[in-house]
Amino acid sequence: MSSNKKYWKSVEELNEGSSIVETLKNNEFVEEIPVEDFLGDKEALTSSSTSRRDFLKFVGFSTAAASLAACEGPVHKSIPYVVQPEQIVPGVWDMYATTFFDGFDFANLLVKTREGRPIKIENNKIAGAKFSANARVHASILSMYDSMRLKQPKVNGKNATWDEVNAAVKAGLAKGGKKVVLTGTIASPTTQKLINEFLAAHPGAEHIQYDAVSSSTALDAFEQVYGERGLVDYDFGKSDLILSIGADLLGDWQGGGYENGYTQGRIPHQGKMSRHIQFEANMTLSGANADRRVPMTPTQQKQALALVYNIVSGAGDASSLDAKLKAEVVKAAQQLKQAGSRGVVVSGIDDKDAQLVVLGINQTLASQAFVNAPIRQIRKGSDSKIQAFLSDLTSGKIGSLIMSGVNPAYTLPNPQPFVDAVKKLPLSVSFTTREDETAEICKVAAAAPHFLESWGDLMLTKGTYSLTQPTIRPLFNTKQFEESLLEWNGSQASYYDYLRANSAAYLVGTSWNKAVHDGVFVNAVQGVAGGAGNFSASASALAGAKSLGKFELTLYTKTGLGDGQQANNPWLQEFPDPITRVSWDNYVTISKFDADKLGLENKIVANGGLNGSYATITVGDKKLQNVPVIVQPGQAHGTIGMSVGYGRKASMQKEMQVGINAYALYNAFNSVQGADVKAESGEHEFACVQSQKTLMGRGDIIKETTLDVFNKENAEVWNPMPMVSLDHKETPVTKVDLWESFDSTTGHHFNLSIDLNACTGCGACVIACHAENNVPVVGKSEVRRSRDMHWLRIDRYYSSEETFEKDNEKKDNFDGLFGDKGSLGGFGEMELPADNPQVAFQPVMCQHCNHAPCETVCPVAATSHSRQGHNHMAYNRCVGTRYCANNCPYKVRRFNWFLYNNNEEFPFHMQDDLGRMVLNPDVNVRSRGVMEKCSFCIQKTQATILAAKREGRAVGKDEFETACSAACSTGSMSFGDVNNQDDPIFALKNSDRMYHLLEHVGTQPNVFYHVKVRNV
């Protein structure tokens, strides 16, 4: 049976008294047009000294002036190269393979360059390159064109040359004291070698690796069992049952990048798909995608993990968990046991015992996802070493501190002692791309290049080598950390030569040029094998875990900003969080249950914006004042969540100095802390893209079913076609039409397929679309006014059916407004559905309807249909009536309220010359007063067709792609030509699961979705 459940987008909708929801339902535009402001003030109108005649004169004059100015065209200069590099042909792009690693994110990439400047990041899909770019990596290209980067080295806060830097460093090193090299995780074998050479040349020196967001407990546990530091690169594609206890495995847990394997098993294939059970406190992407999600406090998670271990290892099921939770855990553990080697357990609990138990369970299961899985090298930091270093530093044992890629003055929970000690050091150096909080206090702020300007090698997983190559000449007077190390080690070689020579050690059976070309080389993968430990002791330690306090706070990293390195990136700031749909902020998330108790609330105010209460968070003796509050469905009772990465100030543009620094609560590098919450007065204005369109009660937007129904019933049952009455007969809506059909059988006909089972909501497509199509950034206050310009949005819906209790049925049986089954009282009682909803993500872009409602209402024919299935938008023809946006049932059209480029009111990348270098020259930069929308990346399809024409061949079956489909590494989005039967899109279109968004409207879109199947 198809689920006709109600979806809701906001807590506000639970409030049956909310007139706002009702108003929004009836109003397509959130904001009233301010006619009253303009004409209502009679006094202002009459007191104005401008008469009607004057006004007409001004109009006449400005019209004449404008037309006169338009007569004379500007003179453009064209400056060709003096000597043109052989590879560069103006107007033709080049792709370079490279690898990203900033100590937090990592990915194998292809970088698209035009006329020598990188403009877009794509996934490297060559065999061996397994890590694809997330939203932050896609956005990292804009961070290179950041005018607030450190443009030259500084010594004592003054601009300096590199010779002065070297002199200062040599003098400092000569002064004695312990020398410490503090870096982020070094995954590069060559950099590590250089650091080792430096340490050897300076006896007593120490190298310390510091991860801002620590994975130390997992590393310690792995080291204890397997004798080396590393993280398991689980392959979730090999699991039928995934049990995650507090691990955001689709987010940044252990570095992230697990979604590709995960989604492999999530698409039903021959009646089978994997089952994902998630126990967690915060609502995460993983929880949102899970088949069964059980909210638990971190303490309960520990007990649950212990219980799972005990059941799997056959040690009974005694537990102090309360009965309901215990039943859930026991059920999950039994399913896990049943799955055997096709099951896997992961945990994100920052506790060595917990991580040991995880290893123990997976060993016991002989989990295929775990055994022989590659070993990740992307986190190496050790909390105890950092603590030792900090005490050394504050006690004055350290003489020289050389840092690279870290910002402890911002990321340490208690940075003040560090700052004071560093200021006193004879030598402190920080290699950084920007003058951040740490570089500000260092003697030497060494300007480091962006990764797109650097050479390097990386061992992301053991035995697999990835290379980083520059795609542009350094924009500023920068120098790589490695280059300086070479100089300080007394070498004359350039880092490139050193790297190339060193690479011979691992590039076995391949040439350097081929390795650079491919970007990746697989030598000999060493997987997880052997290892033993006493896990039951750890399990019993876990079972006895005690609650940490009134509230348990779980710190997390947001999909947008991660650990905060790219906080000055406007694309990422404007990126709406997949779960809360809030941009430009961090906040504390709290359950509705606790919020009601504390008097905290979220409400939608008259202009459609979301307002939230403020609260003070206390952890130990630390207080964060006035943290805005988001009431988060699915948040476990007695827990709160808050993301790190915000609240940066140093070398940040004013507009992007948003949020509050939650690293202050990251005591002992443990993401879970006992906390207290106190309501404060005042309201915070969020920039939330969430509640402006209410879709309640429209069940055919996301169709979903269960695996059971999917397997047993016909497609008509779980994917019914809407019927209408034609000549008093029930007729499928697709057979009834007011329109004359376009002939779409000739040539190409493009379709985009979106599989809701594989979409994790990660948002990589949103940023890829931003980069490809020159989508402007509008800023916080404009987003709040619902004027965000994203061509592609990922709607997030909470459902209210799948709950612990069966309150759900109650809601379906609402009868009238009042009484026992009345909806007025009913919603108030239905607290539980909000407590732990199911979640679905749905990417929505222009649906490119074959019978497009927008086309018929355009008075100037600016939007029109093509026989290739595009809904074209000719910006130069558009006069901005916005009729099309009114008539679009999907609300995907975006209006340029302002000129967003070269406008001081919007001081983002399009405002400065450097930032504009990221613009795609193949796509128009739209001006004020025109509509814009997704174009199906027509520039890309046109380029593909042209390449085929030039080479005199037919277009291959998987050549066509859009920016979003190329960025989608999970395979959710797929783009192609449905007139080509070999194209995978053809099979997808003819799948039983295929449906169109709002089919009953009869728009016949060229975007189609696949029914979401849950393995409940």
Add this chain to the structure above:
Amino acid sequence: MKKVGNHNSILKTLFFSLALILTSSSVVLGQEAAPAAAAPAAEAAAAPAGAGDPVKGKALFNTNCAACHKLDAKSTGPALRGVAEKHQMSWIYDWVHNSSAMIKAGDAAAVKLFEENNKSVMTAFPQLSTADIDNIIAYTSQPKAEPAVGAAGTAGPPGTAASDSGISNNAILIALCVVLLILVAALVMANRVLTNIAAKNGIEVAPKEKSLPIWVAFARNQFLVLVSSILLLLAAGYFFYGWAMQVGVDQDYEPIQPIHYSHRIHAGSNGIDCKYCHSAARVGKNAGIPSLNVCMNCHKNISEVSDTTATAEHSKAFYDGEIAKLYDAVGWDKSTQKYTGKTHPVKWVRIHNLPDFVYFNHSQHVTVAGIECQTCHGPVQTFELMKQFSPLTMGWCVNCHRKTDVKMEGNEYYAKIHDQLAKKYGVDKLTAAQMGGLECGKCHY
């Protein structure tokens, strides 16, 4: 869309022909054919230095030596005029037959020469007999011909010829005025004489009945006023529309460029293929302005133009000066035949400016469709200075897309779609419009 601005040119033609009738009716213009350039006949007159024949020598020089040597200027090798005075003939024979052997053997003069010329090895010419070499030397020993300046004013400053004809035009006009004045005077005098005669003879001339002035009569005739106002307004509207439609259309835009680059010489006289320099047109969206290293492929050796290249408008010295500008820009030292590294990129004035909202791709038209460059850019091989030949309006694009058949033969890409569309439209050849080339989004995104 038809270009409405055309009536402008009709009007211009009208005015122009009126003026032409006025002027040409009286006197034939004083333009004379410019005297033929004096033949550089010096070589025939010069006495041969040795036994060689300078005429045969010239032919040999051009086939064998000219790639690296010039008579009067250093090229890859040194200038060769008067080389016989610098070396013994026997030394020259040896050198030409095998110079590297001489250098190896340590011949002082040979080594010195080798060092002076950037150590570039001269190709050995064992096939040249001593007689041949004599002929060449005879050619190189001819005294330098004085440029035939002044003989007939071939290289006169530009515009001289035009001002000549201007003066004669003025003279005609003055003469015409004088004639007219005389005629007026004659008429006045005749009138006076006739009046006097009438007065003397006592003939009464009946006073003319005073009628309304014509403009008053016109103003009183309301119908006429109405009709003429309507006509006036219509005409004004017509012309305003015509004017407005040419706003932003830069047809015939011919800006002065930092280097006077003549397509006439390169594409016309020398017949260089367009895509030799504009190679990006084959693969890219832009045809590309060639980078200066492409110029230097040829201009390393061509530091001056030949005498026949000069025109009435531009002298040889002028063109040589432009080549010198190229050398300055690319940082080429002519005397040492080396790059100095001091470059001054050329800031060309862009002629074809499509607005940002139009996507145009050269390779689509040049490589796929095989359209001649001249179809859109005009007879560039005759242009002294490059100009925008076509209006580049949307109407112009669309008209061509409507009329032009797509070149599909032998292109696998079109195989399927051609069959489908040919059936649909019942035609064998398909135009770009039938392929969907008129859809907005094909060019606007």
